[in-house]
Amino acid sequence: MITKETLLEIARYGQMAPSGDNLQDWRFSLKEDALELVGAFHNHPFNLNHRPSLTGYGAVLENMLIAAQELGLEMMEDLFPAGGAIASLKFRESSVKTPHPLFPFIEKRSVNRRNYLHRDLPPEIREELIQTAQNSGFGRLSLADGLPAKKSAAKAAFYGSQVMMEDQGIHQALFQSIRWNQAEAERTRDGLYIKTLELGIQEPAFRFLSSWRLTKALNLFGLSRFAAFRDYQLCMGSSALGLIEVPDDSPQSILNGGKLFERLWLKMTSLGLSLQPEYALVALFHMLWNNPAQFTPSQRECLTNGIKMLKEAFSIENEKRILMFFRLGYAAKEPSARSLRKIIRK
Numbered sequence: 001m002i003t004k005e006t007l008l009e010i011a012r013y014g015q016m017a018p019s020g021d022n023l024q025d026w027r028f029s030l031k032e033d034a035l036e037l038v039g040a041f042h043n044h045p046f047n048l049n050h051r052p053s054l055t056g057y058g059a060v061l062e063n064m065l066i067a068a069q070e071l072g073l074e075m076m077e078d079l080f081p082a083g084g085a086i087a088s089l090k091f092r093e094s095s096v097k098t099p100h101p102l103f104p105f106i107e108k109r110s111v112n113r114r115n116y117l118h119r120d121l122p123p124e125i126r127e128e129l130i131q132t133a134q135n136s137g138f139g140r141l142s143l144a145d146g147l148p149a150k151k152s153a154a155k156a157a158f159y160g161s162q163v164m165m166e167d168q169g170i171h172q173a174l175f176q177s178i179r180w181n182q183a184e185a186e187r188t189r190d191g192l193y194i195k196t197l198e199l200g201i202q203e204p205a206f207r208f209l210s211s212w213r214l215t216k217a218l219n220l221f222g223l224s225r226f227a228a229f230r231d232y233q234l235c236m237g238s239s240a241l242g243l244i245e246v247p248d249d250s251p252q253s254i255l256n257g258g259k260l261f262e263r264l265w266l267k268m269t270s271l272g273l274s275l276q277p278e279y280a281l282v283a284l285f286h287m288l289w290n291n292p293a294q295f296t297p298s299q300r301e302c303l304t305n306g307i308k309m310l311k312e313a314f315s316i317e318n319e320k321r322i323l324m325f326f327r328l329g330y331a332a333k334e335p336s337a338r339s340l341r342k343i344i345r346k
């Protein structure tokens with residue numbers, strides 16, 4: 001008999017998963033002997049076809065699978081069951097009880113937005129990560145770690161960041177999710193706590209940018225390019241840029257891609273590597289394909305150049321199947337702060 005307390009414990013590990021802007025846009029529901037993961041899709045402009053939400057839900061499921069194994073349970077998932085949930089999960093005692101090697105890293109994993117050390121990715125670690133993706137059957141990982149490929153990928157990130165800074169809807173969504181002090185972060189237990197952004201001496205100036213009018217005016221004087229250049233430098237200082245592609249655009253494939261993303265992130269954490277998603281570019285590409293008219297001609301050109309640069313950096317089979325783009329490397333220091341999670345109550 002699996003107790004309600006055990007199910008809640010598994011859900012709490014699910015809750016530690018990453019989500020876009022730390023929105024944690026899901027909830028759990030106990031149904032007799034099953035635990036349901038229910039989507040609460042947010043309306044961020046990036047959330048086209050719920051791609052980022054589904055990616056996060058995949059990460060939640062991966063954490064739960066790992067936690068269940070650690071507790072000696074087998075997790076059986078029914079994806080997109082009738083009734084509208086994302087997954088209905090049942091558990092049973094496992095015949096073989098082996099701790100999961102990635103379990104200790106669920107709590108340790110977090111975004112690290114600091115500079116990384118200029119250190120190469122050891123070939124054996126590179127291979128281990130590629131193999132992890134291959135063995136999952138959920139998608140493909142490509143790594144850009146040679147100088148020319150890294151430069152192209154970093155330029156791609158540059159274009160994504162630039163356009164992101166120039167879009168009013170994205171600006172509004174970003175600043176809505178910022179938690180300006182610890183008290184606010186602890187009260188909401190979601191969103192982006194300012195200290196996790198690692199802005200250092202730029203933090204006071206960033207506060208002024210919550211005004212779109214000011215940001216728009218400063219963009220005329222090169223603010224968006226300045227911010228994008230910082231992103232370029234962060235990418236160039238990383239050991240590698242990574243890209244995950246999924247086999248198709250179905251919700252199930254995106255969800256499974258999210259599982260793979262989390263598995264890789266936990267694996268990297270176990271190997272002493274840090275990661276920061278560079279998701280703006282991926283989301284903006286999808287927005288461009290969906291409705292090019294929402295961008296100015298110069299933004300369209302930036303995004304088209306970004307796609308070209310990504311293609312140069314990675315051997316992409318189909319750019320529409322890109323799930324995630326990120327930088328990885330060895331951070332000199334731990335993040336200045338960690339994002340909190342909403343508390344799951346009985």
Ligand SMILES: Cc1cc2nc3c(=O)[nH]c(=O)nc-3n(C[C@H](O)[C@H](O)[C@H](O)COP(=O)(O)O)c2cc1C
Pocket residue numbers: 016017018019020021022023051052053055056109110111112113191192276277278279280338339
């Ligand atoms: C789909 C998705 C997109 C994300 N995009 C970005 C991003 O573009 N930049 C970034 O710094 N973090 C990004 N993140 C990381 C989240 O902001 C992070 O997971 C969340 O704030 C919780 O923090 P934690 O992962 O440290 O626990 C993304 C996460 C997900 C799942």
